[in-house]
Amino acid sequence: MPPIKRTKFKLGHDQLLEMFYWLKLIRAFDERLSNLVKQGKVRSGVYTGIGQEAIIVGTCYGLRKEDWICPLHRDLGSFLMKGVSAREMMSQMFAKATGLSKGRDSALHSGVSELGIFGNTSMLGANLPVAAGVGLTFRMEKTDNVVIAYFGEGASNVGDFHEALNIAGVQRLPIIFICENNQYAYSVPLEKTMAIDDVADRAESYGFDGVSINGNDVLAVYQATQGALARARKGEGPTLIECKTYRWHGHSEHDKAFYRTKEELAMWKSRDPIPTFAAYLKGLHELSDEQLGEIEGRVKATIDDAVDFAMNAPDPDPADAATDLYA
Numbered sequence: 001m002p003p004i005k006r007t008k009f010k011l012g013h014d015q016l017l018e019m020f021y022w023l024k025l026i027r028a029f030d031e032r033l034s035n036l037v038k039q040g041k042v043r044s045g046v047y048t049g050i051g052q053e054a055i056i057v058g059t060c061y062g063l064r065k066e067d068w069i070c071p072l073h074r075d076l077g078s079f080l081m082k083g084v085s086a087r088e089m090m091s092q093m094f095a096k097a098t099g100l101s102k103g104r105d106s107a108l109h110s111g112v113s114e115l116g117i118f119g120n121t122s123m124l125g126a127n128l129p130v131a132a133g134v135g136l137t138f139r140m141e142k143t144d145n146v147v148i149a150y151f152g153e154g155a156s157n158v159g160d161f162h163e164a165l166n167i168a169g170v171q172r173l174p175i176i177f178i179c180e181n182n183q184y185a186y187s188v189p190l191e192k193t194m195a196i197d198d199v200a201d202r203a204e205s206y207g208f209d210g211v212s213i214n215g216n217d218v219l220a221v222y223q224a225t226q227g228a229l230a231r232a233r234k235g236e237g238p239t240l241i242e243c244k245t246y247r248w249h250g251h252s253e254h255d256k257a258f259y260r261t262k263e264e265l266a267m268w269k270s271r272d273p274i275p276t277f278a279a280y281l282k283g284l285h286e287l288s289d290e291q292l293g294e295i296e297g298r299v300k301a302t303i304d305d306a307v308d309f310a311m312n313a314p315d316p317d318p319a320d321a322a323t324d325l326y327a
């Protein structure tokens with residue numbers, strides 16, 4: 001694995017620690033959810049992004065409130081980084097009245113328009129033409145806001161992906177397409193769905209740049225995103241960033257992932273984005289043991305509080321079932 005290096009978009013000490021906090025928080029949130037699923041306490045299907053956190057932190061860190069994101073089923077952390085509280089997020093997974101959809105749905109299908117989060121549908125790739133629409137709106141409103149659209153390598157084989165990239169390229173829309181290439185689409189390995197190695201290569205045929213990077217290196221993801229953001233804000237159009245990574249758990253918590261080997265998982269665990277970043281920060285004397293302990297304590301307190309809040313929160317009132325419905 002190539003060493004992490006800081007390059008163009010410099011980050012100060014506090015920012016580096018903040019990024020580290022987000023990595024730890026998102027990991028801890030998913031790990032706690034996974035345990036709660038095993039205890040039969042979660043109502044939602046849970047699709048963890050454990051192992052992929054560097055993509056969310058590197059892309060969401062420093063976004064403006066006005067920038068939009070179109071997240072995927074595995075991108076719970078992006079909601080947190082865009083400003084949804086851990087309490088609300090946990091309530092959502094418990095389908096409680098205090099969750100984002102007030103108990104109408106118990107997964108990541110909710111959006112929060114005030115925070116620039118578009119709710120995802122289950123159809124793979126369907127968020128990408130929507131992102132193109134958001135980008136077109138930004139253009140028509142003459143803002144320099146940008147939309148970030150996430151998708152898996154599996155989704156890059158459906159028609160919606162190609163239509164979205166085409167219109168984004170033709171119209172030079174302010175979009176960053178983030179591919180979370182975690183090697184598997186459910187149980188199907190990459191080589192059975194793609195005849196090329198890099199999803200990034202697909203951008204060229206739509207007239208814009210695609211780059212393939214180490215998606216477990218939070219600073220590499222941050223650098224690539226910042227470059228793409230700067231170009232998009234100047235009206236220079238879209239970028240596709242393919243982040244190579246691996247999901248440690250199955251497709252969802254009910255999937256034991258027997259289709260892959262223990263050795264493969266162990267190899268990817270040795271590339272865990274969190275200790276890699278911790279070692280880098282320690283090497284630069286940006287992270288002391290004391291600071292690490294403080295961050296871990298803060299993360300644990302936040303998650304404990306969120307679980308406690310969600311478990312004790314009220315269920316939705318059946319009388320409210322038709323509230324907020326639009327015909």
Ligand SMILES: Cc1ncc(C[n+]2csc(CCOP(=O)(O)OP(=O)(O)O)c2C)c(N)n1
Pocket residue numbers: 074122123124125151152153154155156158180182184185186251
């Ligand atoms: C159009 C469509 N086809 C199939 C499915 C069923 N399905 C849900 S998730 C998934 C795999 C997704 O793989 P990928 O796009 O690589 O994202 P990942 O889950 O690996 O993050 C499949 C096949 C779906 N939801 N939508």
